[in-house]
Amino acid sequence: MKSSRLLAWIAIAIGVIYFIVPLIGTFEFSLRMRRGEYTFDAYQSVFSDLQFRATFGYSMLMALLTIVFGMLLVVPTAYWVRLRLPQIRPVIEFITLLPLVIPAIVIVFGYLRLYNSSSWLPLTNTTSGTNVLLMFSYMTLSLPYMYRAVDTAMRAIDVATLTEAAESLGAKWPTIMFRCIFPNVMSGVLSGAFITFAIVMGEFTMAALLNRPAFGPYLQLVGANKAYEPSALAIIAFAITWLSMGFLQLVSRFQKTAPLKA
Amino acid sequence: MSFLNLSNIQKAFGPVQVVKDFNMAIEKGEFVSFLGPSGCGKTTVLRMIAGFETPTGGSITVNGKSQANLKPNQRNIGMVFQAYALFPNMNVAENVAFGLKIAGKPKAEIDARVKEMLGLIKLDHLAERYPYQMSGGQQQRVALARALAPKPQVLLLDEPLSALDAKIRVSLREEIRMIQQQLGITTVFVTHDQEEALSISDRIVVMNAGKADQIGKPAEIYNRPATRFVANFVGTLNLIEAKVVDPVANRITIGDQGVTLREPLGNVKVGDTVSLALRPEAGSTAPDAKGDTALTGEVISSNFLGSVIRTRMKVGPAVISFDMFNSPGLVPPAVGETATLRFTAGDLLIIRD
Numbered sequence: 001m002k003s004s005r006l007l008a009w010i011a012i013a014i015g016v017i018y019f020i021v022p023l024i025g026t027f028e029f030s031l032r033m034r035r036g037e038y039t040f041d042a043y044q045s046v047f048s049d050l051q052f053r054a055t056f057g058y059s060m061l062m063a064l065l066t067i068v069f070g071m072l073l074v075v076p077t078a079y080w081v082r083l084r085l086p087q088i089r090p091v092i093e094f095i096t097l098l099p100l101v102i103p104a105i106v107i108v109f110g111y112l113r114l115y116n117s118s119s120w121l122p123l124t125n126t127t128s129g130t131n132v133l134l135m136f137s138y139m140t141l142s143l144p145y146m147y148r149a150v151d152t153a154m155r156a157i158d159v160a161t162l163t164e165a166a167e168s169l170g171a172k173w174p175t176i177m178f179r180c181i182f183p184n185v186m187s188g189v190l191s192g193a194f195i196t197f198a199i200v201m202g203e204f205t206m207a208a209l210l211n212r213p214a215f216g217p218y219l220q221l222v223g224a225n226k227a228y229e230p231s232a233l234a235i236i237a238f239a240i241t242w243l244s245m246g247f248l249q250l251v252s253r254f255q256k257t258a259p260l261k262a
Numbered sequence: 263m264s265f266l267n268l269s270n271i272q273k274a275f276g277p278v279q280v281v282k283d284f285n286m287a288i289e290k291g292e293f294v295s296f297l298g299p300s301g302c303g304k305t306t307v308l309r310m311i312a313g314f315e316t317p318t319g320g321s322i323t324v325n326g327k328s329q330a331n332l333k334p335n336q337r338n339i340g341m342v343f344q345a346y347a348l349f350p351n352m353n354v355a356e357n358v359a360f361g362l363k364i365a366g367k368p369k370a371e372i373d374a375r376v377k378e379m380l381g382l383i384k385l386d387h388l389a390e391r392y393p394y395q396m397s398g399g400q401q402q403r404v405a406l407a408r409a410l411a412p413k414p415q416v417l418l419l420d421e422p423l424s425a426l427d428a429k430i431r432v433s434l435r436e437e438i439r440m441i442q443q444q445l446g447i448t449t450v451f452v453t454h455d456q457e458e459a460l461s462i463s464d465r466i467v468v469m470n471a472g473k474a475d476q477i478g479k480p481a482e483i484y485n486r487p488a489t490r491f492v493a494n495f496v497g498t499l500n501l502i503e504a505k506v507v508d509p510v511a512n513r514i515t516i517g518d519q520g521v522t523l524r525e526p527l528g529n530v531k532v533g534d535t536v537s538l539a540l541r542p543e544a545g546s547t548a549p550d551a552k553g554d555t556a557l558t559g560e561v562i563s564s565n566f567l568g569s570v571i572r573t574r575m576k577v578g579p580a581v582i583s584f585d586m587f588n589s590p591g592l593v594p595p596a597v598g599e600t601a602t603l604r605f606t607a608g609d610l611l612i613i614r615d
């Protein structure tokens with residue numbers, strides 16, 4: 001009893017050291033830009049960098065678009081599968097897991113083959129076309145998380161009966177989708193959104209290969225060329241992720257709806 | 263022509279024929295219950311009326327209009343589900359207003375109607391509550407108000423009370439019946455609880471394996487079951503096998519005790535077996551019991567159930583169960599004793615399947 005308790009504490013301590021020490025080290029290093037004293041100079045340098053603002057803004061925008069279009073794809077799909085095609089759910093789950101298994105670099109080379117300037121749909125010919133392609137790549141990357149989050153939220157409500165109740169009251173499908181289903185899976189939509197946000201903000205491979213000015217490649221660039229700023233950026237990136245996760249927790253706590261009885 | 267007509271309805275899921283040749287004509291303002299065991303197709307028939315399932319044969323008309331090409335959202339039929347199915351993101355008032363908003367009613371009219379509906383279900387004070395903040399009984403009343411608010415032509419209820427506990431079940435079924443009569447709305451109520459069906463319906467359809475075995479007023483169904491299935495399912499009727507002794511004089515034997523029936527035996531031969539039904543409350547073993555017919559047998563159990571005493575007695579191969587009203591003077595027969603059950607021969611019904 002006593003010794004197992006001790007072992008547990010040791011395990012926790014090792015874990016904490018493993019995660020926290022490098023973080024503290026990074027943070028401490030990021031404060032040492034000016035010799036002999038701790039300052040936020042590195043952060044100031046980062047925030048005043050125009051490229052930082054541009055890439056950060058670009059990635060934010062991409063993340064937002066990815067979330068909006070991703071949800072417009074995922075929510076109706078998950079809904080339809082639950083309602084009408086429950087037998088193909090395993091297939092859909094498998095498909096949504098593929099982006100976890102196939103490396104991003106393979107996916108992006110696939111895209112480049114399909115949509116290059118001499119293909120039937122030459123998306124990469126224009127900047128906006130490439131932006132669209134990048135957004136769809138991000139959607140692919142975040143699919144496993146979005147689909148799972150939404151599907152889990154749908155399990156908590158009786159999708160089929162709610163749909164029939166709405167139909168018997170005269171509702172057509174856009175109304176059912178946006179007034180009866182979407183608001184009740186909002187917790188899933190939001191948690192999917194925050195994870196997507198974190199993924200897009202840090203993504204490197206796709207943005208770099210599609211040559212778009214995103215935050216990921218910028219991180220890499222700074223990391224290769226400067227000393228203190230990369231540490232500051234790493235801390236900023238961590239903060240973004242943590243904020244996302246924190247919001248995720250908040251959202252799941254302030255869900256207005258309690259699960260329905262089956 | 264009746265208000266709601268179901269003629270020769272068929273429904274097959276793949277090779278499985280779930281509803282067979284179902285016929286029913288329901289008058290305007292009538293309260294009809296579909297009663298039957300689990301899996302007999304009650305929900306399926308209801309869902310065909312609502313338009314959620316398409317019949318594989320036959321036709322449904324409401325108010326003279328064929329429903330064949332109407333989607334569920336074009337039928338104007340109210341539906342109440344066993345699992346309430348309130349929209350969790352809307353409060354009570356918003357739930358009730360939902361159908362009216364869809365219909366594009368002006369705001370003032372919606373507000374007035376919502377208020378009226380909440381008054382009807384006596385939940386005015388909970389208009390702002392969300393479904394998860396209410397009990398099952400309250401939620402089901404809101405579901406009823408939501409279904410009634412757009413003034414549907416027909417109200418369908420699929421086992422609306424089976425998720426509730428016994429007390430609420432009884433009070434809510436009376437409330438549903440009162441509201442139904444007040445609004446005069448044509449209603450189909452699905453249940454597998456015979457007491458529920460008997461207590462609130464104008465007419466009952468007893469369903470058995472996708473067919474309507476018997477359609478009738480509650481008292482008819484209870485007193486004159488048409489088939490063995492109905493006799494078994496409705497009430498706690500005794501089914502007794504008897505041997506024909508004299509088809510002309512209507513004489514039969516139960517075990518070795520002879521009985522003369524009131525009802526003509528009809529087309530049977532000497533030695534044939536006939537099934538008889540006897541309601542448990544038809545007879546008594548009390549010394550002052552009246553009746554022109556008596557059966558004697560050994561008491562095998564006697565249970566005190568409060569207002570009644572339920573006794574089971576062995577007569578030849580048959581076991582007959584009967585209920586006597588409890589009264590302070592009544593001495594129930596003891597187990598092992600030989601007792602004589604008296605009743606009127608007219609209470610013995612012949613069951614012809």
Ligand SMILES: Nc1ncnc2c1ncn2[C@@H]1O[C@H](COP(=O)(O)OP(=O)(O)OP(=O)(O)O)[C@@H](O)[C@H]1O
Nearest residue numbers: 275278280298299300301302303304305306307454
């Ligand atoms: N979508 C479906 N696909 C295949 N079979 C179905 C479907 N819906 C119902 N059935 C079958 O049809 C039969 C009748 O079902 P139904 O739901 O109408 O029964 P019920 O009388 O309402 O029973 P319960 O009292 O349990 O609700 C059942 O055997 C059921 O398995």
Ligand SMILES: [Mg+2]
Nearest residue numbers: 304305306420
């Ligand atoms: Mg059912």
